[in-house]
Amino acid sequence: MFTYAGAAGRNRLQRWWDAIREHPSGVLLAAQLLGILVFPFTDEAGAGRTVISIFGLFVLAVAVMAVNRTPSTRVLAYTLGAPVVVLTLAEAVWSDVAWISFVSNCAHAVFYFYTAVSLLRYMFADAWVSRDELLATGATFTVLVWAFAYTYGAVQIILPDSFSVGGEIRPLSWFELLFLSTTTLTGTGLSDIAPNTSDSPDVRAGANFARSVVMLQMLTGMNYVALVIARLLGLTLIKFRR
Template structure:
């Protein structure tokens, strides 16, 4: 059991790293269930996997000044609605309600992670992991926002394959990732005014995140190394 205790110690010391790994695994797993029915066993398993992400996110934010009770207040309904959304096969209005609550929860988590990174002038290993975790949390947030938009305004997004269909979760997550990274490689395109506005807001937010958060962490890291050399 020594390896298990060591693993728990690493996870406890690096909650942001654990959150990042889980988010990246989620991206890979969605590829295997994207074409299955909304109430399939695979989607249920992935919903439970999403619950693990919620728990990890709460663990990360709890270490910040952000109020824990607020995370629970938003996180518990997010978990419940994840299960309800699967049970009703993503039927409206439950799917839209679930999307809106998930946007609120991931927005809360995003703010908590940003406060975590900006809380002090020392750069820890977990704060480095938090750069990636914050980025993936933002990707999830905007993907849920896109899902909510197409729930309110059907046909908000089109794609090369079946242009008139509602976009799947993986397609929206792909759009969010390509928009956030500014690669512009997505074949999913916003065609309605509201959708285009949301995409533009994400583009601006992604640019600001890279300019402010990443540069600050890198700058603090350089200053720490410089101070270490001067002391030696």
């Protein structure tokens, strides 16, 4: 009886593991969405935020290596991912050191953009659409949200007073950066967070550069929907017609 129960438990765990291996994009999407729900309950520079960030990076690296199984991809993923983990820990310890935060934001942005490109290559590689490739459409979108959020974080460090919240000019928290990135990429515009609208010459350059980055993200969101979603829908229709 106990042997049967143990075997059933192992079989169940094996099925779960097989599902995770078959759908790495789904795991990545779930991890990203879980982060959105958990981040508000963590301190801005506390241990909880660090653990969640490192867990997200681990899932990100696994997804990249799963959808691109070449040795060069693994080497590049490790090369970009290892410094990001170190910088995440350094930022947790020295949260008030500006240059560490700036380098960390830049490294995170590069790693997330690289992941988005890897997922796009994965989706465009086949002439048919698998279930994981459909999940990759959502995962790529959330990865781009993270990438631009870190980009905004780097912008506000080198160009202070770039953003405002409800008319108040101040540095944005990580969750506010994520919210700004989400509303911009989705094109909803339902945010009280925006590039600074002040006419002061001291902050005009930073505000204009922030607007430039926001414009690039808007164009990215439009092109993503037009190119990626349309292509996958077209391939899905062709599959059903056959």
